[in-house]
Structure formats: C-alpha cells, structure tokens
Amino acid sequence: MASFFSTVKRIYLAIYNWAVFTGWIQVLIFAIKALNESGPAAVYDAVEKPLQLAQTAAILEIIHGLIGLVRSPVSATLPQIGSRLFVTWGILHSFPETRTHILVSSLVISWSLTEIIRYSFFGMKEALGFTPSWLLWLRYSTFLLLYPTGITSEVGLIYIALPFIKASEKFCFRMPNKWNFSFDYYFASLAVLGIYVPGSPHMYTYMLGQRKKALSKLKAA
Amino acid sequence: MILKKTKKYYPSRQRLTLPTKPGVSGKPVVLSPKSKISDYCEKGTSDNLTVVFKDLGPQVLYSTLFFFEYLGPLVLYPLFYYLPLYKYFGYDDTNRTIHPVQTYAMYYWCLHYSKRILETFFVHRFSHATSPLSNVFRNCLYYWTFGAYIAYYVNHPLYTPVSETQWKIGFAFGLLCQVSNLYCHIILRNLRSPSGNGGYQIPKGFLFNIVTCANYTTEIYQWLGFNIATQTVAGYVFLVVATAIMTNWAMGKHRRLRKLFDGKEGRPKYPRRWVILPPFF
Numbered sequence: 001m002a003s004f005f006s007t008v009k010r011i012y013l014a015i016y017n018w019a020v021f022t023g024w025i026q027v028l029i030f031a032i033k034a035l036n037e038s039g040p041a042a043v044y045d046a047v048e049k050p051l052q053l054a055q056t057a058a059i060l061e062i063i064h065g066l067i068g069l070v071r072s073p074v075s076a077t078l079p080q081i082g083s084r085l086f087v088t089w090g091i092l093h094s095f096p097e098t099r100t101h102i103l104v105s106s107l108v109i110s111w112s113l114t115e116i117i118r119y120s121f122f123g124m125k126e127a128l129g130f131t132p133s134w135l136l137w138l139r140y141s142t143f144l145l146l147y148p149t150g151i152t153s154e155v156g157l158i159y160i161a162l163p164f165i166k167a168s169e170k171f172c173f174r175m176p177n178k179w180n181f182s183f184d185y186y187f188a189s190l191a192v193l194g195i196y197v198p199g200s201p202h203m204y205t206y207m208l209g210q211r212k213k214a215l216s217k218l219k220a221a
Numbered sequence: 222m223i224l225k226k227t228k229k230y231y232p233s234r235q236r237l238t239l240p241t242k243p244g245v246s247g248k249p250v251v252l253s254p255k256s257k258i259s260d261y262c263e264k265g266t267s268d269n270l271t272v273v274f275k276d277l278g279p280q281v282l283y284s285t286l287f288f289f290e291y292l293g294p295l296v297l298y299p300l301f302y303y304l305p306l307y308k309y310f311g312y313d314d315t316n317r318t319i320h321p322v323q324t325y326a327m328y329y330w331c332l333h334y335s336k337r338i339l340e341t342f343f344v345h346r347f348s349h350a351t352s353p354l355s356n357v358f359r360n361c362l363y364y365w366t367f368g369a370y371i372a373y374y375v376n377h378p379l380y381t382p383v384s385e386t387q388w389k390i391g392f393a394f395g396l397l398c399q400v401s402n403l404y405c406h407i408i409l410r411n412l413r414s415p416s417g418n419g420g421y422q423i424p425k426g427f428l429f430n431i432v433t434c435a436n437y438t439t440e441i442y443q444w445l446g447f448n449i450a451t452q453t454v455a456g457y458v459f460l461v462v463a464t465a466i467m468t469n470w471a472m473g474k475h476r477r478l479r480k481l482f483d484g485k486e487g488r489p490k491y492p493r494r495w496v497i498l499p500p501f502f
Contacts, residue, residue, distance in 0.1 A: 175379040181454035182374075 017123035023054030028112040041100035107153035140211040280351035287341040294368030295334040301372040317378040374453040388450040395446025402439035434471035
C-alpha cells in the first residue's frame with residue numbers, strides 16, 4: 001500500500017514539475033523572440049499568459065510542503081512564492097503602466113532561467129531517481145547571478161509602480177467604518193519593499209548554505 | 222574558570238553539559254552552577270571530567286529584555302493620542318473630536334504596560350537570569366510594531382466608537398482580568414524560593430486550581446476586554462497572535478509539569494486541569 005502511494009506521488013510530482021518546466025520554457029522563448037523582433041516594451045504582452053499560469057501554479061508547492069509531499073520548508077518557499085505572486089498579479093497585472101519598463105525583461109529572463117533549471121532538476125529526480133551532476137551544479141550556482149538580477153528587477157518594478165498605486169486607490173479600504181479597519185495598498189507595498197531588506201540577504205545566504213552542502217556531497221560521491 | 226581563559230565568555234553565556242552518550246536520546250544534562258564538578262564524576266573513576274561547552278551568544282538580563290519590550294508600547298501609544306501625527310498620514314486632524322472611549326483606552330493601555338514593567342522589577346522571579354541579545358530585537362519588533370499598529374487605529378481622527386455600555390463592560394472586564402493576572406503572578410512568585418532554586422512546583426490557589434496557566438488566561442481575557450471596548454481589527458489581530466503564542470507556551474509548560482509530576486516514586490500526580498483556555502482546552 002505504501003509503495004503504491006509513493007509511486008503515485010512520484011508520478012504526480014514528475015508530471016507537475018515537467019508541466020511547469022514547459023510553461024517556463026515558453027516564457028523564455030516568447031521573451032527572447034519579442035526582444036529580437038520588437039524590443040523590451042513588447043516582452044510583457046508576449047509572455048503574459050504562460051507567465052501568469054506558471055507562476056500561479058507555484059501555489060501548489062506551498063500545499064505540497066504543508067501536506068508533507070515534499071521536504072522543502074514552507075518558511076523558505078512561502079516568501080519566495082509570495083513575492084513572485086505579488087509582482088506578477090499585484091504590480092504587473094494591476095498596473096499596466098509598468099509593463100513596458102525594461103526591468104520587465106530582466107525580471108522575466110531571471111525568473112525563467114532559474115525556474116527552468118529548478119523544475120527540470122526536480123522533474124529528473126522524480127522521474128529518473130537521480131539528477132546529472134551538471135544539472136545539480138547549475139541549480140546551485142546560477143542563483144549567484146540570477147538572485148541579484150531577479151531581486152533587483154522585482155524591487156525596481158515595485159518602486160516604479162508606487163506613484164501609480166498611490167494615485168489609483170486600487171485595493172484600498174478606507175475609514176470610517178464600524179470595525180475601525182483600513183487597508184492602504186501604497187503603504188502595504190512600502191512594507192513589502194521593507195521586507196526585501198532583511199529578506200534578500202536571508203534568502204541568498206540560505207542558498208549559499210545549500211550550495212555548500214550540495215556541492216560537497218558531489219565531491220564526496 | 223573558563224572566564225579566566227577567554228574574557229568573552231562570561232558565565233551567563235556558557236552552557237556546560239555532559240557529553241551525550243551515543244545511542245542515548247533526549248536533551249543533554251546541563252551542569253548546574255550550584256553543584257560541584259565532583260558531583261558529576263562517576264564514583265570510583267578519576268577526577269577528570271569531560272564537559273561540552275556551548276557559547277549561548279551575548280546575553281542580557283531578562284529584566285532588561287522585558288523593560289525594553291514594554292517601554293515601546295508605553296511610550297508610542299500616547300504619541301498617537303497627544304500629538305498631531307495623522308497629518309503625516311494624509312488626514313486633517315486639526316479639528317478632531319476625541320471620544321471618551323479613546324481617552325480611557327489610552328489610560329487602560331498605559332496602565333497595562335506600566336503594570337508589566339513594575340512586575341518585571343518587583344514581582345517576577347526568573348528561572349534563567351538571562352536571555353540571548355537577539356531576542357531583544359525580535360521581541361521589541363513584535364511589541365513595538367503591534368503597539369504602534371493598534372495605537373494608530375484607536376486614536377484615528379476617523380475612529381468610530383462602540384456604544385457606551387459596550388466599552389464600559391469591556392474596560393471593566395479587562396480591569397478585573399488585569400487584577401487577577403497580577404494576583405496570578407504573585408502566586409507564581411511565591412512558588413519559587415528567593416535562593417533561586419527555580420524548580421518546578423505544582424501551582425495551586427485561585428484560578429490555578431482549574432487552569433495550569435491561569436496567568437496567560439487572565440492576560441488573554443484582559444486583551445479581549447480591551448478589544449470589546451475599542452473594537453479595531455488591529456486589536457483583534459493582536460489578540461489572536463498573542464493567544465497563539467501563549468497557548469504554545471502553555472502547552473509546553475503543562476506537558477512538562479505532567480511529566481514531572483507523574484505520581485511515581487512518591488511524587489504527587491499532576492491534577493487534571495484545563496491547560497489555558499476553559500472551556501476550549
């Protein structure tokens with residue numbers, strides 16, 4: 001019985017990882033095509049659908065962690081997925097004025113490269129039971145460049161969206177009301193920017209630690 | 222002794238334990254500063270003993286930690302009440318009316334945190350003298366942020382008060398719980414002797430007869446009283462988070478006491494009691 005479930009689990013995770021992998025391949029190809037043919041301002045429109053689909057699918061990963069299907073700690077996946085969803089839906093989708101900025105190109109390329117490597121890494125593990133050492137090396141080394149470029153793009157896009165957020169009153173809930181509650185999307189966005197300050201070094205040093213562990217295992221093998 | 226060798230590792234920062242035997246699970250035995258080294262040596266063996274040293278990091282006194290945690294809310298809240306800060310948030314607060322409930326809320330809040338500071342210095346007996354320095358930043362962030370968050374809403378120029386009956390009941394209930402809470406703290410203090418033995422005893426008397434962590438119970442209900450009176454989402458969020466944290470602590474304490482007082486070897490058996498929040502658990 002137990003091995004039946006673990007086989008089903010493997011098949012499910014293999015399908016999940018390769019499916020999302022395909023989504024991100026699409027994003028990268030469409031982005032490069034748009035850059036070649038039209039330039040940075042056209043990138044968002046070209047990648048919008050596969051980007052939203054692939055990024056939102058990542059919510060499943062939080063559930064996988066919560067129900068114990070995968071070992072990744074929710075504390076590491078939640079902030080990463082949270083910030084991605086915030087930028088994808090809360091900034092790019094909600095404030096079209098940001099879509100033509102050049103940071104969209106750097107964002108999309110950083111995200112898609114990272115995710116293509118990550119999902120194929122897990123996809124191979126589930127489907128074949130192992131990963132080739134060059135893929136392991138890629139997974140634990142490309143972040144060294146792609147984390148800074150990705151984070152800079154995310155922070156930059158949130159920052160340039162701020163004046164549009166303030167002017168639009170979108171997602172805001174005002175006082176007076178019976179429950180003395182308010183929500184100001186502009187302040188919330190500032191708070192998110194604030195979280196990047198301790199959050200980014202935390203994520204980066206976490207990955208550095210993971211890298212050390214993974215590559216030393218490789219050497220020993 | 223270790224202090225002589227390395228000035229950095231003052232005694233409260235050291236943790237000396239016996240090395241864990243391979244195959245034996247559970248926490249390592251911590252050497253007590255009151256015992257002698259010879260107490261830990263096995264009989265008949267030599268006078269040498271291997272101990273494991275762990276650096277606990279820079280330490281502060283618990284009383285220092287509590288003082289700074291509570292000072293924030295005590296100072297920040299009145300700032301929102303007295304100073305015209307809301308114009309920096311884009312509200313015109315030149316002609317604001319202050320509702321009576323807002324004034325009483327400010328007195329209640331300041332009373333609460335003054336009480337906590339006084340208890341820190343005059344009532345509490347701490348089982349450990351110190352706490353890691355990093356806890357100062359973490360705890361202050363929690364208390365100060367929530368304090369400002371709640372103060373912002375209760376003192377807001379667009380604040381909507383509840384009925385007079387409701388806030389009177391809320392504050393009265395809250396005050397009753399605060400007094401009970403103080404009494405609980407005094408009972409807990411008397412469980413520990415001044416020589417600092419700090420061992421565990423079965424708490425009894427007053428609400429402790431029915432609830433293990435009656436001090437947390439009264440604290441939670443005290444905040445409930447404040448929220449019934451002031452009715453803000455911010456206040457209720459704080460209540461939920463604080464309750465979750467205290468429930469976590471209470472379950473640990475209850476478990477420890479039940480384990481210690483298991484009725485065996487002449488030890489009394491820990492009585493059946495609510496853990497923290499009757500009638501929930």
